[in-house]
Structures are given as C-alpha cells and as structure tokens.
Amino acid sequence: MDKKEELKRRQADIEAMGGPSRVERQHQMGKWSARERIQYLLDANTFEEIGAHVTHRGTRFGMDAVQAPADGVVTGFGRIEGRPVYIFAQDFTVLGGSLGEMHAAKIQRVQDLALKSGVPIIGLNDSGGARIQEGVDALNGYGEIFKRNTWASGVIPQITVIMGPSAGGAVYSPALTDVIIMVRHTAQMFITGPQVIQAVTGETVSAEDLGGADTHLKRSGVAHLAVDSDAEALDGVRRVLSFLPQNWMEEPPVVKSRDPLERIDETLARVVPDDANKPYDVAGIIGSILDEGDFFxxxxxxxxxxxxxLGRIGGHPVGIVANQPRVLAGTLDINASDKLARFVRFADAFNIPIVTLVDTPGYLPGTSQEYGGIIRHGAKVLYAYAEATVPKVTLILRKAYGGAYLAMCSRSLGADLVLAWPTAEIAVMGPDGAANIIFRREIEGSDNPAETKAAKAEEYRQQFANPYVAAGHGYIDAVIEPEKTRGHLxxxxxxxxxxxDHRPKRHHGNIPV
Amino acid sequence: MPTVRRFRITINGKVYEVEAEELGEGTSEPSRVVAAPVTASAPPVAPKAQQGSVSGAAQVEAPLPGLVLDVKVDAGQTVDAGQVLVILEAMKMENEIVAPDNGVVSAVRVSKGDNVSAGDVLVVLE
Structure with missing residues (x-):
C-alpha cells in the first residue's frame, strides 16, 4: 500500500473514534464526542494532536483483539484567545473512555509538557473509570496523573470539566485541579457509586442526587460551576482562562476597558440600610465596582x-471576596471559611489582586460549628490572607467585629490598604453584647434593666460603632464616600x-487543612 | 389556545416575574397578569430544605438559632422561589428566610415571637 494512503487510512480510523453508532449514542445522551468538544473549545484550526497512534498493550481477557483508537483519549495542544493550552479529552465511545496504562501515559505526557512549558492544561473528563482488564497498570496510571496534578498545582492553571461519569479514583485528578466545571445530568462524580452505597449502607440514591452537578455545586462544594450543556461548560473554561496568566511567573491578561475608573454610583450611598439589623445583597456593590458590572x-x-x-477593574483581573449579609447574616462558618481560603490561595498563586468587602457579625456560633472544627477551618482564612503576597485591598462596608474583623483581611493580617465606608463599625463585638459585659453591674442594678441596657448599647454605638476609632489608630487608611468606591479601589x-513581598524560605507552610 | 408567556420586569429597581396569558382574538378582556416581587438571584438560605424528601415536600428549616420576627405566608398560599417566608432575627440580623422553590405552603410550623433552633422546621412547602 502507498505510504501516504496508509497514513490516511490510519488517521481515518483514529478520527472515527468508537464508530458512528457509538458517537450517535453519545449524542443521544446529550454529549458531544471528545473531538467535537476540542473543536468547540479551541480557536479554529489550532488543535495539534499528539499520541494519536498510541494503543494499549493489554493481552489478557481478550484485550489483544480489541482495537481502541487513540486508546480512548484525545491529547494535544492548541490555542484559546491566541494563547497556547494543553488539553486531553477522554473519549467515551472507545472502551467507555476507560483509563488504562497507555491512556494514562498520554495524559501524563501532556501534563509534563504543560508544566515544563508553563502553559495551562485543560482536562475534559468522560470515563467509565479504570480499565479493569489492565489491572494494576491502570491504577498506576492514576497515581502518576495525581502526582503530576500536585506538582503542577500553583505553577500552571489546571481546569477540569466533568462531562460524563467520573467515579472512584478518577475523581481525585479533578479534585487536585484549580477549577471544576460540571454539566448537569450528564456528569457525575463520586468515590463509591449508588450500587455500592445500596449494598453497603442500604441507602437508595440516584447517581444525579449522589454526585450530579448541583449536588457538588451546592452541597459538597466540590464543583465551582454547574452548567446545562457541553457548550456552556466549554464557554466556562474560556471565561476562567481569560482571567488567568499562563503560569505563576506571569501577570494575568489585561483587557481594554471602556468603563471609566472614576465612575460614580449614587446608589452605593443608599445600599447599606441605616438599621444595622437589616440585610442587603452585596452583589449590587460587587457589580458596581467592577468593569461593566461583569462578575464571574x-x-x-x-x-x-x-x-x-473574578472580575476586572480598569481591565486588570481582580479576585473578589465578600461577606453576604442576606445569607446566615453574613457570618463566617466552616464551609465559608474553606471557600474563602481556597479562593484566596488560588488568586495568590496566579498573581490576581484580592479585594475584600467586609460586613460580618462574626463566626457562626453553635455546637455543630464547634464540633465540626470551625477552629481549624476558620484558621485557614487567617492563614490564606496572611500568606498571600498579591496586592490586598480591604473595604469595610458595615460590621467588622472581633475575630471575623481580623480574619477578613485586616491590616493586622497584612492588608496593603484598608478602606472603610462611613457606615463601618469596627469593634470587638456588637454594641448589645459589649454593653452587656462592660456595663453589667449598672444594668443589673438598674430599676429598668432593659432601658439601661439599650441606653448603654447606644452609648457604646456612638463611641465605637464607626470607622474613626480604628482610623485614628491607623488600622484604616481612608474613610471614603461610597459612591466613589470604584475610583478609590x-x-x-x-x-x-x-x-x-516575600515570606521566609521553607519547604512549605503547614496550613491547617 | 391561550399561551402563557413569562416576563421579568424591573419597576423602581424591584424585579417582578410576570405571567401574561394571550387570550386570542375576539375578546376585549385584558390579559391576566399575576405579579409577585422576586428577589433577583436569591440564594436559598436553607440548603438542607432544598434536597427535598421523597414525597416532593420541602421543609424550610431555620439556618440559625433565633427569634421569629414575622411570618409572611399562610398555609395554602402559593409562593415563588426566592419569596420571603419568615423573618428570623439571629446574629443581630433580620434574616429573610426564602422559598427554595416555587410551591404551595402546606404548613407553617412557627409563629411570631417563637424562639427556634438551627434545623427547626419553619415552613413546609409542596
């Protein structure tokens, strides 16, 4: 056969993946094929495939007769918005996207290249799990991938999209990456599936309830984004990468912004209610600060x-951290602490400045919080902020009490600049609690304790529930007019x-995980 | 065939979700408009309640221990996702406890002035 013809024939076999009927089944499940996903994600005509001819070496359990084009994973590199990325996309139409020795080796290869080159890596996961016929070689494949995920952590952005099943050990490569995007109804992640859970604990649960996109977005906190389609998931990848540098040594990409920096927003002067007990939605403030109100x-x-x-100010990416007074009164609890610490470390790893908006009455009280380890979880917040070397700007909107004041990127923890609105209240605790302690005897000895308590609380409020005591001691750099917030930031x-900014040399810190 | 179309309308900064029914030709009746203010992108306050139980009923639980300042709904009432059910004073904040989903209030388990613990059922939705 003509050599050119042979190449064409082989290429056609590889590009056909599991064959038309399996690709059709993939479509019926609402999923694109691995190649369709890559084509949609990357800039047009930029994909360069590597390892297309790699095939498995299995001989047991009849594997010697099994053809597996590209061994069930498409790997290579291409461009997104003109910037290089490495990519692997598991192909469910070939042996269910199962991970064997060579399939894993292909993923490791793009991991190695991405890390050496300082280029982001994107993983599109759609796999039935370990290829059981390949036994311990498949397991080793996972281990080698996890190791590379860890080595690349904080060096290059690693983005994962779950677009099909991801069960057992397979979940841990995604879990080690920076961002996980899941597609509703087609993606599931779990360590042990519904059948095993049924057999061992007797619980009945559907795969979607156990490990679907909404479960992991809202309940477990594993996913960062849940979307409705493959297209939306891949759009999400492009969006995330638009905020990130290629690697930790580079600055994040700057875009042109037509939104004037000195834009004044009169509504900000009214967003915080006069009554400190009234909630409001912090989303309005975030939107007002960012370019074109665009918040991700x-x-x-x-x-x-x-x-x-993530968002941008003057075209420069910034990470936003904000208490939300309308949920749980804006308290910090175990889950919020984990969420905050992980995000701050992500932003710090990739040179994204952090803007912190503070309105919190404190850490959430309760036995479930204490027994759940709020001490060690809450400590992560302090650790992450104090460790971060990126620019850190804090804006106190209203309540900043006690330990939570310190935790929310206070001057003491290393904020570069602390701003406050005139509505800010910085104190060891809220006025009522403080009055109860400081004036206990006077309140108890009073003819009308309730009235005395209210009067003393008001006295305390007048004296301390403002930004000027803290500003007088230098813990706040400037008290600003709310409507001019964007310009000041x-x-x-x-x-x-x-x-x-530099930290002492060491192997690594010991964050209380 | 009357068709119902849904609109989101902002009036004085408040977002309303509106259903408009088209009645077809030959009728001078104005379209029926049902409006209830919704808070845009209201995050559910009680994530536990969202999981729902087997019967499809959702129990809206107190996310914090606190004092019931106000109950905004009655049994039998239809509510939209994000609609305020109960005002719960906790952590010196008048927390709005909202419906995690559209539904009908099948039971109100608390009344004004009650002290509740975290996890207590406030309202049951169907």
Missing part, C-alpha cells in the same frame, strides 16, 4: 454567606501592582 462568581450556591469570584490597585 465561583461556587455560587455553596456557603452563600460568602461570595467569591482602582487608584489603590494601581498603586500596588508592582508590589513585591
């Missing part, structure tokens, strides 16, 4: 008492972009 929240639906996400960030 992560883990929305999980620990909504805290909002985290933009100026602050501009003055900090070249910030250099």
């Amino acid at each position: 929240p992560l883990q929305k639906g999980y620990a909504d008492n805290l909002v985290v996400g 933009a100026q602050a960030l501009m003055a900090l972009y070249n910030k250099q």
Whole structure:
C-alpha cells in the first residue's frame, strides 16, 4: 500500500473514534464526542494532536483483539484567545473512555509538557473509570496523573470539566485541579457509586442526587460551576482562562476597558440600610465596582454567606471576596471559611489582586460549628490572607467585629490598604453584647434593666460603632464616600501592582487543612 | 389556545416575574397578569430544605438559632422561589428566610415571637 494512503487510512480510523453508532449514542445522551468538544473549545484550526497512534498493550481477557483508537483519549495542544493550552479529552465511545496504562501515559505526557512549558492544561473528563482488564497498570496510571496534578498545582492553571461519569479514583485528578466545571445530568462524580452505597449502607440514591452537578455545586462544594450543556461548560473554561496568566511567573491578561475608573454610583450611598439589623445583597456593590458590572462568581450556591469570584477593574483581573449579609447574616462558618481560603490561595498563586468587602457579625456560633472544627477551618482564612503576597485591598462596608474583623483581611493580617465606608463599625463585638459585659453591674442594678441596657448599647454605638476609632489608630487608611468606591479601589490597585513581598524560605507552610 | 408567556420586569429597581396569558382574538378582556416581587438571584438560605424528601415536600428549616420576627405566608398560599417566608432575627440580623422553590405552603410550623433552633422546621412547602 502507498505510504501516504496508509497514513490516511490510519488517521481515518483514529478520527472515527468508537464508530458512528457509538458517537450517535453519545449524542443521544446529550454529549458531544471528545473531538467535537476540542473543536468547540479551541480557536479554529489550532488543535495539534499528539499520541494519536498510541494503543494499549493489554493481552489478557481478550484485550489483544480489541482495537481502541487513540486508546480512548484525545491529547494535544492548541490555542484559546491566541494563547497556547494543553488539553486531553477522554473519549467515551472507545472502551467507555476507560483509563488504562497507555491512556494514562498520554495524559501524563501532556501534563509534563504543560508544566515544563508553563502553559495551562485543560482536562475534559468522560470515563467509565479504570480499565479493569489492565489491572494494576491502570491504577498506576492514576497515581502518576495525581502526582503530576500536585506538582503542577500553583505553577500552571489546571481546569477540569466533568462531562460524563467520573467515579472512584478518577475523581481525585479533578479534585487536585484549580477549577471544576460540571454539566448537569450528564456528569457525575463520586468515590463509591449508588450500587455500592445500596449494598453497603442500604441507602437508595440516584447517581444525579449522589454526585450530579448541583449536588457538588451546592452541597459538597466540590464543583465551582454547574452548567446545562457541553457548550456552556466549554464557554466556562474560556471565561476562567481569560482571567488567568499562563503560569505563576506571569501577570494575568489585561483587557481594554471602556468603563471609566472614576465612575460614580449614587446608589452605593443608599445600599447599606441605616438599621444595622437589616440585610442587603452585596452583589449590587460587587457589580458596581467592577468593569461593566461583569462578575464571574465561583461556587455560587455553596456557603452563600460568602461570595467569591473574578472580575476586572480598569481591565486588570481582580479576585473578589465578600461577606453576604442576606445569607446566615453574613457570618463566617466552616464551609465559608474553606471557600474563602481556597479562593484566596488560588488568586495568590496566579498573581490576581484580592479585594475584600467586609460586613460580618462574626463566626457562626453553635455546637455543630464547634464540633465540626470551625477552629481549624476558620484558621485557614487567617492563614490564606496572611500568606498571600498579591496586592490586598480591604473595604469595610458595615460590621467588622472581633475575630471575623481580623480574619477578613485586616491590616493586622497584612492588608496593603484598608478602606472603610462611613457606615463601618469596627469593634470587638456588637454594641448589645459589649454593653452587656462592660456595663453589667449598672444594668443589673438598674430599676429598668432593659432601658439601661439599650441606653448603654447606644452609648457604646456612638463611641465605637464607626470607622474613626480604628482610623485614628491607623488600622484604616481612608474613610471614603461610597459612591466613589470604584475610583478609590482602582487608584489603590494601581498603586500596588508592582508590589513585591516575600515570606521566609521553607519547604512549605503547614496550613491547617 | 391561550399561551402563557413569562416576563421579568424591573419597576423602581424591584424585579417582578410576570405571567401574561394571550387570550386570542375576539375578546376585549385584558390579559391576566399575576405579579409577585422576586428577589433577583436569591440564594436559598436553607440548603438542607432544598434536597427535598421523597414525597416532593420541602421543609424550610431555620439556618440559625433565633427569634421569629414575622411570618409572611399562610398555609395554602402559593409562593415563588426566592419569596420571603419568615423573618428570623439571629446574629443581630433580620434574616429573610426564602422559598427554595416555587410551591404551595402546606404548613407553617412557627409563629411570631417563637424562639427556634438551627434545623427547626419553619415552613413546609409542596
């Protein structure tokens, strides 16, 4: 046969993947094929496949007769918005996308290249799990992937999309990456599936309820984004990458913004209610600060008492962390602490400045919180902020009490600049609690304890429930007019972009995980 | 065939979800409009209640221990996702406890002035 013809024949076999009927079944399940996904995700005509001819070496259980084009995973590199990325896409039409020795080796290869080259890596997961016929070689394949995920952590962005099943050990490669996007109804992640759970514990649960996109977005906190289709998931990848540098040594990409930095927003002067007991939605403030009001929240639906996400000010990416007074009164609890710490470390790893908006009455009280380890979870918040070397700007909107004041990127923890609205109240605790302790005897000895308590609380409020005591001691750098917030934040960030900060040399810190 | 179309309308900064029914030709009746204010992208306050139980009923639980300041719904009432059911004062905040989903209130388990613990059922939705 003509050599050119042979190449064409082989290429055709590889590009056909599991064959038309299996690709059709994939479509019926609402899923695109691995190649369709890659084509949609990358800039047009930029995909360069590597390892297309790799095939498995299995001989047992009849594997010697099994053809597996590309061994069930398409790997290579291409471009997104002109910037190089490495990619692997598991192909469910070939042996159910199962991971064998060579399938794993192909993934490891793009991991190695991405890490050496300082280029982001994207994994599109759609796999039935380990290829059982290949036994311990398949297991080893997972282990080698996990190791590379860990080595690449904080060096290059690693983005995962779950677009089919991901069960057992397979979940741990995604779990080690920076962002997980899941597609509703087609994606599921779990360590042990519904059948095993039924057999062992007797619980009945559907795969979607156990490990679907909404379960992991809202309940477990594993997913950062849940979407309705393959297309939306891949759009999400492009969106995430638009905020990230290629690697930890580079600055995040800057875009042109037509939104004036000094834009004044009169509504901000009214957003915080006069009554400190009234909730409001912090989303309005976030939207007002960012370019074109464009905010990309992560883990929305999980620990909504805290909002985290990405946006831009003056075209420069920023990470936003904000207490949400309308959920759980804006308290910090175990889940919010984990969410915050993970996000701050993600932003810090990739040179994204952090803007923290503070309105929290404190850590959430309760036995379930204490027994659940709020001490060690809450400590992560302190650790993440104190460790971060990116520019850190804090804006106190209203309540900043006690330990939570310190935790929310206070000056003491290393904020570069702390701003406050005139509505800010910085104190060891709220006025009622403070009055109860400081004036206990006077309240108890009073003819009308309730009235005395209210009067003393008001006295305390007058004296301490404002930003000026803290500003007088230098813990707040400026008290600003709310309507001019965007301009002040933009100026602050501009003055900090070249910030250099270093921590003592060591193997690594010991964050209380 | 009357067709019902849904609109989201913002009036004075408040978002309303509106259903408009088209009645076809030959009738001078105005379209029926049902409006209830919804809070845009209201995050569910009680994630536990969202999971629902086998019967399809959702129990809206207190996310925090606190004092019931106000009950905004009655049994039998239809509610939209995000609609305020109960105002719960906790952590010095008048927390709005909202419906996790559209539904009908099948039971109100608390009344004004009650002290509740975290996890207590406030309202049952169907």
